[in-house]
Amino acid sequence: MIFKTLRLLENSISQILRKNLFTTSKMAKSKFDYVRNFETEDKLLQNCWIVIRIDGKGFHKFSDEHEFVKPNDLNALNLMNKCARAVIDDFNEIMIAYGQSDEYSFVFRKDSAIYSRRGSKLITNIASLFASSYVFHWSEFFPDKKLKYPPCFDGRAVLYPSEKNIRDYLSWRQADCHINNLYNTVFWTLVQKGGLKPRAAQERLSGTVSGDKNEILYAEFGVNYNNEPAQFKKGTTIIKRKEKIELPDGQSKMKNKVVELDCDIIGDEFWNENPHLLEPFKEM
Numbered sequence: 001m002i003f004k005t006l007r008l009l010e011n012s013i014s015q016i017l018r019k020n021l022f023t024t025s026k027m028a029k030s031k032f033d034y035v036r037n038f039e040t041e042d043k044l045l046q047n048c049w050i051v052i053r054i055d056g057k058g059f060h061k062f063s064d065e066h067e068f069v070k071p072n073d074l075n076a077l078n079l080m081n082k083c084a085r086a087v088i089d090d091f092n093e094i095m096i097a098y099g100q101s102d103e104y105s106f107v108f109r110k111d112s113a114i115y116s117r118r119g120s121k122l123i124t125n126i127a128s129l130f131a132s133s134y135v136f137h138w139s140e141f142f143p144d145k146k147l148k149y150p151p152c153f154d155g156r157a158v159l160y161p162s163e164k165n166i167r168d169y170l171s172w173r174q175a176d177c178h179i180n181n182l183y184n185t186v187f188w189t190l191v192q193k194g195g196l197k198p199r200a201a202q203e204r205l206s207g208t209v210s211g212d213k214n215e216i217l218y219a220e221f222g223v224n225y226n227n228e229p230a231q232f233k234k235g236t237t238i239i240k241r242k243e244k245i246e247l248p249d250g251q252s253k254m255k256n257k258v259v260e261l262d263c264d265i266i267g268d269e270f271w272n273e274n275p276h277l278l279e280p281f282k283e284m
Contacts, residue, residue, distance in 0.1 A: 056102030100235030
């Protein structure tokens, strides 16, 4: 009698499950499904490095509203690095990231197949994760400042087919960091130490080259630009590489590690020390 009751109960459950599965399947295929045909295919070209670059929207205003230190706010830069680490931890295919000011570039392996290489998926996921991480970690870097409104970041996807192309891209961003930082360092020195109004400082720097700016800093304020922190001048490079880890039993093993560097990435030394970055099909 007990076995007969259990058999009837089992049959009843099976019927309920089959009915629910049929209903769900039927609902998923409605007369409105045709609207999916309006979606456009946005797969990125194969065998190219994918660069997703995010930029802060209206960050001049954002930095003023939150009283960032000029010309460089170390806490703000380190918060950007924290957000970049969150992105790198979530996307294993990212081999190198470079950031400066309110921007970050994430370089995906040439053979990356994440999201079937759909550009819109990559851009939106990275931009949203970066922005939410910025809000989430704000209090760690600015414990005495309230976040007045959430930041916004836009994104774009760019493809680079050759080793020279991807290196030149990263070199371009680091050169941009140096140019902007030198200008901002002189500009804010003229304002903060020289007593000039912002417009007067702009006029003073109009038409000057890097040598002129260095001369103003050194001759008028005793500041050697070469002694400025490397992070300000070169930005931050984040890479994955294998490093030796010492074990408690005296043995050692190689383990993947994410490291932050404030170094030159334009010359050959960095690339010679990290050849795996340009070997996209090599497993980490």
